[in-house]
Amino acid sequence: MDEQPRLMHSHGVGMAGHPGLAQHMQDGTAGTDGEGRKQDIGDILQQIMTITDQSLDEAQARKHALNCHRMKPALFNVLCEIKEKTVLSIRGAQEEEPPDPQLMRLDNMLLAEGVAGPEKGGGSAAAAAAAAATGGIGADNSAEHSDYRAKLSQIRQIYHTELEKYEQACNEFTTHVMNLLREQSRTRPISPKEIERMVSIIHRKFSSIQMQLKQSTCEAVMILRSRFLDARRKRRNFNKQATEILNEYFYSHLSNPYPSEEAKEELAKKCSITVSQGPDLPSDCILSLLLCQVSNWFGNKRIRYKKNIGKFQEEANMYAARTAVSATSVSAHGSQANSPSTPNSAGSAGSFNMSNSGDLFMSVQSLNGDSYQGGQVGANIQSQVDTLRHVISQTGGYSDSLAASQMYSPQGINTNGGWQDAPTPSSVTSPTEGPGSVHSDTSN
Protein backbone atom coordinates (compact mmCIF):
# COMPACT_ATOMS: atom_id res chain seq x y z
CA MET A 1 0.00 0.00 0.00
CA ASP A 2 1.59 3.24 -1.19
CA GLU A 3 -0.77 5.44 0.70
CA GLN A 4 0.37 4.45 4.11
CA PRO A 5 3.81 6.08 3.99
CA ARG A 6 2.37 9.18 2.44
CA LEU A 7 -0.25 9.33 5.16
CA MET A 8 2.34 8.89 7.77
CA HIS A 9 4.68 11.55 6.45
CA SER A 10 2.35 14.24 5.37
CA HIS A 11 2.57 17.79 6.64
CA GLY A 12 1.16 18.47 10.02
CA VAL A 13 -2.10 20.21 10.69
CA GLY A 14 -2.86 22.27 13.75
CA MET A 15 -5.12 20.55 16.28
CA ALA A 16 -6.27 23.59 18.14
CA GLY A 17 -9.85 23.03 17.21
CA HIS A 18 -9.92 19.44 18.36
CA PRO A 19 -9.38 19.23 22.09
CA GLY A 20 -11.02 15.84 22.17
CA LEU A 21 -8.36 14.46 19.93
CA ALA A 22 -5.64 15.92 22.12
CA GLN A 23 -7.34 14.22 25.04
CA HIS A 24 -7.20 10.91 23.21
CA MET A 25 -3.55 11.46 22.57
CA GLN A 26 -2.91 12.38 26.15
CA ASP A 27 -4.69 9.46 27.72
CA GLY A 28 -2.62 7.14 25.62
CA THR A 29 -5.37 5.59 23.64
CA ALA A 30 -3.55 6.55 20.47
CA GLY A 31 -0.16 5.24 21.50
CA THR A 32 2.77 6.37 23.56
CA ASP A 33 4.72 8.32 20.95
CA GLY A 34 2.83 11.59 21.38
CA GLU A 35 4.63 13.67 18.80
CA GLY A 36 4.50 10.97 16.21
CA ARG A 37 0.77 10.48 16.80
CA LYS A 38 0.15 14.18 16.53
CA GLN A 39 1.87 14.11 13.22
CA ASP A 40 -0.27 11.16 12.16
CA ILE A 41 -3.50 12.85 13.06
CA GLY A 42 -2.38 15.97 11.33
CA ASP A 43 -1.69 13.98 8.25
CA ILE A 44 -5.04 12.28 8.34
CA LEU A 45 -6.88 15.53 8.68
CA GLN A 46 -4.87 17.01 5.87
CA GLN A 47 -5.81 14.05 3.72
CA ILE A 48 -9.45 14.58 4.53
CA MET A 49 -9.24 18.29 3.79
CA THR A 50 -7.64 17.78 0.41
CA ILE A 51 -9.55 14.72 -0.65
CA THR A 52 -11.97 16.76 -2.72
CA ASP A 53 -9.15 18.21 -4.76
CA GLN A 54 -8.09 14.83 -5.97
CA SER A 55 -9.32 12.78 -8.85
CA LEU A 56 -12.08 10.31 -8.20
CA ASP A 57 -9.87 7.25 -8.35
CA GLU A 58 -7.21 8.86 -6.27
CA ALA A 59 -9.76 10.01 -3.74
CA GLN A 60 -11.29 6.55 -3.63
CA ALA A 61 -7.93 5.02 -2.91
CA ARG A 62 -7.15 7.64 -0.32
CA LYS A 63 -10.52 7.09 1.30
CA HIS A 64 -9.88 3.41 1.52
CA ALA A 65 -6.50 4.08 3.06
CA LEU A 66 -8.06 6.41 5.58
CA ASN A 67 -10.68 3.85 6.50
CA CYS A 68 -8.01 1.31 7.09
CA HIS A 69 -5.79 3.66 8.98
CA ARG A 70 -4.98 2.60 12.49
CA MET A 71 -5.83 6.04 13.80
CA LYS A 72 -9.28 5.98 12.34
CA PRO A 73 -11.07 4.76 15.49
CA ALA A 74 -9.52 7.57 17.46
CA LEU A 75 -10.60 10.13 14.92
CA PHE A 76 -14.06 8.60 14.84
CA ASN A 77 -14.34 8.94 18.60
CA VAL A 78 -13.29 12.56 18.42
CA LEU A 79 -15.87 13.22 15.79
CA CYS A 80 -18.45 11.51 17.98
CA GLU A 81 -17.62 13.87 20.79
CA ILE A 82 -17.84 16.90 18.57
CA LYS A 83 -21.13 15.65 17.28
CA GLU A 84 -22.45 15.17 20.80
CA LYS A 85 -21.96 18.86 21.32
CA THR A 86 -23.27 20.13 18.02
CA VAL A 87 -26.27 17.87 17.85
CA LEU A 88 -27.76 19.78 20.76
CA SER A 89 -27.77 22.94 18.73
CA ILE A 90 -29.62 21.38 15.84
CA ARG A 91 -32.11 19.58 18.02
CA GLY A 92 -35.56 20.96 17.71
CA ALA A 93 -35.21 21.69 14.06
CA GLN A 94 -36.73 18.34 13.29
CA GLU A 95 -40.24 19.21 14.32
CA GLU A 96 -42.69 18.71 11.56
CA GLU A 97 -44.02 21.89 10.04
CA PRO A 98 -47.69 22.31 9.35
CA PRO A 99 -48.67 22.37 5.67
CA ASP A 100 -48.03 25.73 4.11
CA PRO A 101 -51.39 27.47 3.62
CA GLN A 102 -50.12 29.27 0.57
CA LEU A 103 -49.06 26.01 -0.98
CA MET A 104 -52.47 24.59 -0.19
CA ARG A 105 -54.11 27.54 -1.87
CA LEU A 106 -51.97 27.12 -4.93
CA ASP A 107 -52.69 23.41 -5.03
CA ASN A 108 -56.41 24.00 -4.72
CA MET A 109 -56.39 26.56 -7.44
CA LEU A 110 -54.40 24.41 -9.81
CA LEU A 111 -56.76 21.56 -9.08
CA ALA A 112 -59.81 23.72 -9.67
CA GLU A 113 -58.41 25.03 -12.91
CA GLY A 114 -57.70 21.52 -14.06
CA VAL A 115 -53.98 22.14 -14.31
CA ALA A 116 -53.15 19.80 -11.50
CA GLY A 117 -54.91 16.53 -10.95
CA PRO A 118 -56.53 14.38 -13.58
CA GLU A 119 -57.15 15.97 -16.94
CA LYS A 120 -60.85 16.24 -17.48
CA GLY A 121 -61.25 19.36 -19.50
CA GLY A 122 -60.40 21.53 -16.58
CA GLY A 123 -61.17 25.16 -16.97
CA SER A 124 -63.52 24.43 -19.77
CA ALA A 125 -66.35 26.00 -17.87
CA ALA A 126 -64.41 29.19 -17.63
CA ALA A 127 -63.43 28.84 -21.22
CA ALA A 128 -67.00 28.34 -22.25
CA ALA A 129 -68.16 31.20 -20.13
CA ALA A 130 -65.47 33.38 -21.57
CA ALA A 131 -66.22 32.27 -25.05
CA ALA A 132 -69.92 32.82 -24.59
CA ALA A 133 -69.32 36.20 -23.07
CA THR A 134 -66.95 37.38 -25.71
CA GLY A 135 -67.96 35.51 -28.77
CA GLY A 136 -71.60 35.72 -28.07
CA ILE A 137 -74.03 34.90 -30.76
CA GLY A 138 -72.10 33.42 -33.56
CA ALA A 139 -69.63 30.78 -34.41
CA ASP A 140 -66.52 32.42 -33.05
CA ASN A 141 -67.04 31.29 -29.49
CA SER A 142 -66.15 27.71 -30.13
CA ALA A 143 -62.92 28.87 -31.69
CA GLU A 144 -62.16 31.00 -28.66
CA HIS A 145 -63.13 28.17 -26.41
CA SER A 146 -60.74 25.82 -28.10
CA ASP A 147 -58.10 28.51 -28.05
CA TYR A 148 -58.50 28.86 -24.31
CA ARG A 149 -58.40 25.13 -23.81
CA ALA A 150 -55.36 24.81 -26.00
CA LYS A 151 -53.52 27.42 -23.99
CA LEU A 152 -54.62 25.89 -20.72
CA SER A 153 -53.52 22.52 -21.93
CA GLN A 154 -50.18 24.03 -22.85
CA ILE A 155 -49.80 25.42 -19.36
CA ARG A 156 -50.80 22.11 -17.90
CA GLN A 157 -48.27 20.30 -20.02
CA ILE A 158 -45.45 22.65 -19.10
CA TYR A 159 -46.41 22.45 -15.45
CA HIS A 160 -46.39 18.67 -15.41
CA THR A 161 -43.15 18.46 -17.35
CA GLU A 162 -41.44 20.84 -14.96
CA LEU A 163 -42.94 19.14 -11.95
CA GLU A 164 -41.73 15.82 -13.19
CA LYS A 165 -38.27 17.27 -13.75
CA TYR A 166 -38.20 18.69 -10.25
CA GLU A 167 -39.35 15.44 -8.74
CA GLN A 168 -36.80 13.49 -10.68
CA ALA A 169 -34.05 15.88 -9.73
CA CYS A 170 -35.20 15.79 -6.13
CA ASN A 171 -35.17 12.00 -6.06
CA GLU A 172 -31.79 11.83 -7.74
CA PHE A 173 -30.32 14.36 -5.41
CA THR A 174 -31.84 12.71 -2.35
CA THR A 175 -30.48 9.33 -3.37
CA HIS A 176 -27.12 10.86 -4.03
CA VAL A 177 -27.01 12.61 -0.67
CA MET A 178 -28.19 9.49 1.13
CA ASN A 179 -25.50 7.40 -0.50
CA LEU A 180 -22.97 10.04 0.33
CA LEU A 181 -24.03 10.17 3.93
CA ARG A 182 -24.04 6.40 4.25
CA GLU A 183 -20.60 6.38 2.79
CA GLN A 184 -19.47 9.11 5.11
CA SER A 185 -20.99 7.34 8.06
CA ARG A 186 -18.04 5.01 7.82
CA THR A 187 -15.64 7.81 8.67
CA ARG A 188 -17.84 10.04 10.76
CA PRO A 189 -20.80 9.38 12.98
CA ILE A 190 -24.05 9.82 11.03
CA SER A 191 -27.28 8.42 12.45
CA PRO A 192 -30.16 7.27 10.20
CA LYS A 193 -32.23 10.02 11.76
CA GLU A 194 -29.76 12.56 10.53
CA ILE A 195 -29.97 11.14 7.06
CA GLU A 196 -33.72 11.33 7.34
CA ARG A 197 -33.46 14.90 8.45
CA MET A 198 -31.19 15.76 5.59
CA VAL A 199 -33.66 14.18 3.20
CA SER A 200 -36.45 16.26 4.63
CA ILE A 201 -34.32 19.39 4.25
CA ILE A 202 -33.73 18.53 0.62
CA HIS A 203 -37.43 17.93 0.12
CA ARG A 204 -38.24 21.24 1.71
CA LYS A 205 -35.84 22.98 -0.63
CA PHE A 206 -37.33 21.26 -3.62
CA SER A 207 -40.83 21.92 -2.44
CA SER A 208 -40.03 25.61 -2.22
CA ILE A 209 -38.89 25.41 -5.82
CA GLN A 210 -42.10 23.56 -6.63
CA MET A 211 -44.06 26.28 -4.95
CA GLN A 212 -42.44 28.80 -7.21
CA LEU A 213 -43.42 26.67 -10.16
CA LYS A 214 -46.97 26.42 -8.87
CA GLN A 215 -47.10 30.13 -8.29
CA SER A 216 -45.88 30.84 -11.80
CA THR A 217 -48.42 28.39 -13.20
CA CYS A 218 -51.22 30.00 -11.21
CA GLU A 219 -50.19 33.39 -12.49
CA ALA A 220 -50.17 32.10 -16.04
CA VAL A 221 -53.66 30.66 -15.58
CA MET A 222 -54.91 33.87 -14.03
CA ILE A 223 -53.54 35.88 -16.92
CA LEU A 224 -55.12 33.49 -19.38
CA ARG A 225 -58.43 33.64 -17.56
CA SER A 226 -58.44 37.37 -17.30
CA ARG A 227 -57.61 37.69 -20.94
CA PHE A 228 -60.72 35.73 -21.77
CA LEU A 229 -63.08 36.73 -19.02
CA ASP A 230 -62.15 40.36 -18.72
CA ALA A 231 -62.88 40.62 -22.37
CA ARG A 232 -66.56 40.65 -21.52
CA ARG A 233 -66.73 44.25 -22.49
CA LYS A 234 -64.75 43.47 -25.54
CA ARG A 235 -67.98 42.76 -27.23
CA ARG A 236 -68.41 41.33 -30.63
CA ASN A 237 -71.30 42.12 -32.84
CA PHE A 238 -73.65 39.28 -33.40
CA ASN A 239 -73.43 37.88 -36.84
CA LYS A 240 -75.85 39.02 -39.48
CA GLN A 241 -77.95 35.89 -39.42
CA ALA A 242 -78.42 36.03 -35.69
CA THR A 243 -79.39 39.67 -35.81
CA GLU A 244 -81.88 38.94 -38.56
CA ILE A 245 -83.47 36.14 -36.59
CA LEU A 246 -83.75 38.30 -33.51
CA ASN A 247 -85.09 41.19 -35.53
CA GLU A 248 -87.60 38.97 -37.22
CA TYR A 249 -88.87 37.84 -33.88
CA PHE A 250 -88.89 41.34 -32.54
CA TYR A 251 -90.84 42.86 -35.38
CA SER A 252 -93.21 39.96 -35.68
CA HIS A 253 -93.96 40.24 -31.99
CA LEU A 254 -93.87 43.95 -31.91
CA SER A 255 -96.96 44.21 -29.80
CA ASN A 256 -95.29 42.23 -27.10
CA PRO A 257 -91.61 41.77 -27.74
CA TYR A 258 -90.97 39.87 -24.56
CA PRO A 259 -89.90 36.38 -25.45
CA SER A 260 -90.48 33.77 -22.84
CA GLU A 261 -87.71 31.61 -21.56
CA GLU A 262 -88.63 28.94 -24.07
CA ALA A 263 -88.74 31.47 -26.87
CA LYS A 264 -85.35 32.80 -25.88
CA GLU A 265 -83.97 29.34 -25.86
CA GLU A 266 -85.45 28.72 -29.25
CA LEU A 267 -84.01 31.95 -30.55
CA ALA A 268 -80.65 31.12 -29.12
CA LYS A 269 -80.69 27.82 -30.94
CA LYS A 270 -81.91 29.43 -34.11
CA CYS A 271 -79.17 31.97 -34.00
CA SER A 272 -76.62 29.21 -33.77
CA ILE A 273 -75.87 30.45 -30.35
CA THR A 274 -75.50 26.95 -29.10
CA VAL A 275 -71.90 26.66 -28.29
CA SER A 276 -70.12 23.72 -29.75
CA GLN A 277 -69.38 22.48 -26.33
CA GLY A 278 -67.44 19.48 -25.24
CA PRO A 279 -69.09 16.68 -23.38
CA ASP A 280 -67.72 17.99 -20.13
CA LEU A 281 -69.24 21.44 -20.38
CA PRO A 282 -71.82 22.57 -17.89
CA SER A 283 -74.54 23.25 -20.39
CA ASP A 284 -76.78 25.02 -17.90
CA CYS A 285 -74.08 27.59 -17.34
CA ILE A 286 -73.67 28.18 -21.04
CA LEU A 287 -77.36 28.28 -21.64
CA SER A 288 -77.96 30.90 -19.00
CA LEU A 289 -75.26 33.05 -20.55
CA LEU A 290 -76.75 32.67 -23.98
CA LEU A 291 -80.21 33.43 -22.73
CA CYS A 292 -78.77 36.47 -21.08
CA GLN A 293 -77.43 37.58 -24.44
CA VAL A 294 -80.84 37.20 -25.99
CA SER A 295 -82.39 39.10 -23.09
CA ASN A 296 -79.81 41.83 -23.46
CA TRP A 297 -80.52 42.07 -27.13
CA PHE A 298 -84.26 42.38 -26.60
CA GLY A 299 -83.78 44.82 -23.77
CA ASN A 300 -81.59 47.03 -25.90
CA LYS A 301 -83.84 46.64 -28.89
CA ARG A 302 -87.01 47.56 -27.04
CA ILE A 303 -85.48 50.66 -25.57
CA ARG A 304 -83.80 51.79 -28.71
CA TYR A 305 -86.85 51.12 -30.78
CA LYS A 306 -89.04 53.00 -28.40
CA LYS A 307 -86.61 55.88 -28.22
CA ASN A 308 -86.36 56.32 -31.92
CA ILE A 309 -89.13 54.59 -33.75
CA GLY A 310 -88.56 56.64 -36.85
CA LYS A 311 -85.09 55.36 -37.18
CA PHE A 312 -86.28 51.79 -37.04
CA GLN A 313 -89.19 52.32 -39.40
CA GLU A 314 -87.37 51.11 -42.44
CA GLU A 315 -86.04 48.11 -40.67
CA ALA A 316 -89.47 47.36 -39.32
CA ASN A 317 -90.95 47.61 -42.80
CA MET A 318 -88.44 45.21 -44.15
CA TYR A 319 -89.01 42.59 -41.52
CA ALA A 320 -92.73 43.08 -41.59
CA ALA A 321 -92.77 42.51 -45.32
CA ARG A 322 -90.57 39.51 -44.95
CA THR A 323 -92.76 38.03 -42.27
CA ALA A 324 -95.82 38.71 -44.38
CA VAL A 325 -94.30 36.86 -47.29
CA SER A 326 -93.36 33.91 -45.18
CA ALA A 327 -96.75 33.93 -43.55
CA THR A 328 -98.32 33.86 -46.98
CA SER A 329 -96.39 30.83 -47.98
CA VAL A 330 -97.18 29.14 -44.71
CA SER A 331 -100.85 29.80 -44.96
CA ALA A 332 -100.91 28.77 -48.60
CA HIS A 333 -99.76 25.37 -47.54
CA GLY A 334 -101.45 25.23 -44.22
CA SER A 335 -104.95 25.08 -42.98
CA GLN A 336 -106.97 28.18 -43.64
CA ALA A 337 -109.21 27.45 -40.75
CA ASN A 338 -106.35 27.58 -38.35
CA SER A 339 -105.04 30.81 -39.69
CA PRO A 340 -107.55 33.51 -39.27
CA SER A 341 -105.03 36.17 -39.96
CA THR A 342 -103.46 34.73 -43.01
CA PRO A 343 -102.29 37.01 -45.75
CA ASN A 344 -105.67 36.46 -47.24
CA SER A 345 -107.09 38.09 -44.27
CA ALA A 346 -104.52 40.72 -44.69
CA GLY A 347 -105.55 41.18 -48.23
CA SER A 348 -109.11 41.66 -47.21
CA ALA A 349 -107.85 43.86 -44.51
CA GLY A 350 -107.45 46.59 -46.97
CA SER A 351 -110.21 48.14 -45.00
CA PHE A 352 -108.49 47.21 -41.79
CA ASN A 353 -109.37 49.36 -38.91
CA MET A 354 -108.84 49.40 -35.25
CA SER A 355 -112.03 47.70 -34.28
CA ASN A 356 -111.38 44.98 -36.75
CA SER A 357 -107.97 44.72 -35.42
CA GLY A 358 -109.28 44.29 -31.96
CA ASP A 359 -111.71 41.65 -33.08
CA LEU A 360 -109.03 39.93 -34.92
CA PHE A 361 -106.91 39.73 -31.86
CA MET A 362 -109.76 38.39 -29.88
CA SER A 363 -110.48 35.80 -32.47
CA VAL A 364 -106.87 34.89 -32.53
CA GLN A 365 -107.00 34.44 -28.85
CA SER A 366 -110.11 32.45 -28.91
CA LEU A 367 -108.60 30.25 -31.54
CA ASN A 368 -105.32 29.80 -30.01
CA GLY A 369 -106.06 30.71 -26.48
CA ASP A 370 -102.43 31.05 -25.79
CA SER A 371 -99.45 33.25 -26.19
CA TYR A 372 -97.20 33.26 -29.16
CA GLN A 373 -95.17 30.63 -27.48
CA GLY A 374 -98.19 28.45 -27.17
CA GLY A 375 -97.57 26.62 -30.37
CA GLN A 376 -96.63 26.92 -33.96
CA VAL A 377 -100.05 27.95 -35.09
CA GLY A 378 -100.25 30.56 -32.39
CA ALA A 379 -96.86 31.84 -33.34
CA ASN A 380 -97.79 32.07 -36.98
CA ILE A 381 -100.94 33.87 -36.20
CA GLN A 382 -99.19 36.24 -33.93
CA SER A 383 -96.53 36.96 -36.47
CA GLN A 384 -99.08 37.61 -39.11
CA VAL A 385 -101.08 39.84 -36.87
CA ASP A 386 -98.07 41.89 -36.00
CA THR A 387 -97.05 41.99 -39.60
CA LEU A 388 -100.47 43.06 -40.61
CA ARG A 389 -100.43 45.78 -38.09
CA HIS A 390 -97.23 47.04 -39.43
CA VAL A 391 -98.11 46.74 -43.08
CA ILE A 392 -101.36 48.47 -42.41
CA SER A 393 -99.66 51.21 -40.57
CA GLN A 394 -97.30 51.67 -43.42
CA THR A 395 -99.85 51.81 -46.21
CA GLY A 396 -100.18 55.35 -47.32
CA GLY A 397 -103.86 54.95 -48.13
CA TYR A 398 -104.90 55.41 -44.58
CA SER A 399 -105.88 58.71 -43.27
CA ASP A 400 -104.32 60.19 -40.20
CA SER A 401 -107.39 59.33 -38.33
CA LEU A 402 -106.77 55.72 -38.91
CA ALA A 403 -105.86 54.26 -35.63
CA ALA A 404 -103.57 51.80 -37.21
CA SER A 405 -100.85 54.34 -37.17
CA GLN A 406 -101.43 54.74 -33.52
CA MET A 407 -101.07 51.08 -33.17
CA TYR A 408 -97.85 50.82 -34.90
CA SER A 409 -96.27 54.06 -34.19
CA PRO A 410 -95.25 53.30 -31.61
CA GLN A 411 -96.32 49.78 -31.88
CA GLY A 412 -98.00 48.69 -28.73
CA ILE A 413 -96.28 51.31 -26.71
CA ASN A 414 -98.52 52.91 -24.19
CA THR A 415 -98.45 56.40 -22.90
CA ASN A 416 -96.28 55.35 -20.02
CA GLY A 417 -93.53 54.46 -22.35
CA GLY A 418 -93.95 50.76 -21.96
CA TRP A 419 -95.43 48.17 -24.20
CA GLN A 420 -99.09 48.18 -23.30
CA ASP A 421 -99.36 44.46 -23.52
CA ALA A 422 -98.00 43.35 -20.32
CA PRO A 423 -97.41 39.66 -20.63
CA THR A 424 -100.10 38.86 -18.14
CA PRO A 425 -103.46 37.37 -18.84
CA SER A 426 -105.09 40.19 -16.93
CA SER A 427 -104.03 42.56 -19.65
CA VAL A 428 -106.54 41.01 -21.98
CA THR A 429 -109.50 43.21 -21.59
CA SER A 430 -112.63 44.02 -23.38
CA PRO A 431 -112.36 44.76 -27.09
CA THR A 432 -114.19 47.96 -26.44
CA GLU A 433 -111.16 49.63 -25.11
CA GLY A 434 -110.30 52.99 -26.37
CA PRO A 435 -108.41 53.64 -29.58
CA GLY A 436 -104.78 53.05 -29.47
CA SER A 437 -105.03 50.38 -26.91
CA VAL A 438 -103.66 47.21 -28.21
CA HIS A 439 -105.21 44.05 -27.02
CA SER A 440 -102.81 41.54 -25.89
CA ASP A 441 -102.60 38.89 -28.48
CA THR A 442 -99.72 37.44 -26.68
CA SER A 443 -101.03 37.14 -23.23
CA ASN A 444 -99.10 34.64 -21.32
Added chain:
DNA sequence: GGTAATGATTGAGC
Protein backbone atom coordinates in the same frame (compact mmCIF):
# COMPACT_ATOMS: atom_id res chain seq x y z
C1' DG B 1 -59.80 60.32 -35.60
C1' DG B 2 -64.73 61.08 -35.27
C1' DT B 3 -69.07 59.08 -34.99
C1' DA B 4 -72.81 55.84 -35.11
C1' DA B 5 -74.05 51.31 -33.88
C1' DT B 6 -74.33 47.94 -30.57
C1' DG B 7 -73.53 44.49 -26.83
C1' DA B 8 -72.93 44.64 -21.87
C1' DT B 9 -73.41 46.54 -17.29
C1' DT B 10 -75.59 48.84 -13.54
C1' DG B 11 -79.04 50.62 -10.49
C1' DA B 12 -83.79 51.58 -9.67
C1' DG B 13 -88.48 50.15 -9.75
C1' DC B 14 -91.95 46.82 -9.78
Added chain:
DNA sequence: GCTCAATCATTACC
Protein backbone atom coordinates in the same frame (compact mmCIF):
# COMPACT_ATOMS: atom_id res chain seq x y z
C1' DG C 1 -86.33 38.01 -11.19
C1' DC C 2 -87.44 40.92 -14.91
C1' DT C 3 -87.49 45.26 -17.26
C1' DC C 4 -86.25 49.95 -18.09
C1' DA C 5 -83.14 53.62 -18.64
C1' DA C 6 -78.75 55.39 -18.55
C1' DT C 7 -74.31 54.52 -19.38
C1' DC C 8 -70.02 52.27 -20.63
C1' DA C 9 -66.98 50.24 -23.85
C1' DT C 10 -65.98 48.35 -28.01
C1' DT C 11 -66.59 47.74 -32.96
C1' DA C 12 -67.54 49.23 -37.60
C1' DC C 13 -67.65 52.59 -40.82
C1' DC C 14 -66.53 56.98 -42.90
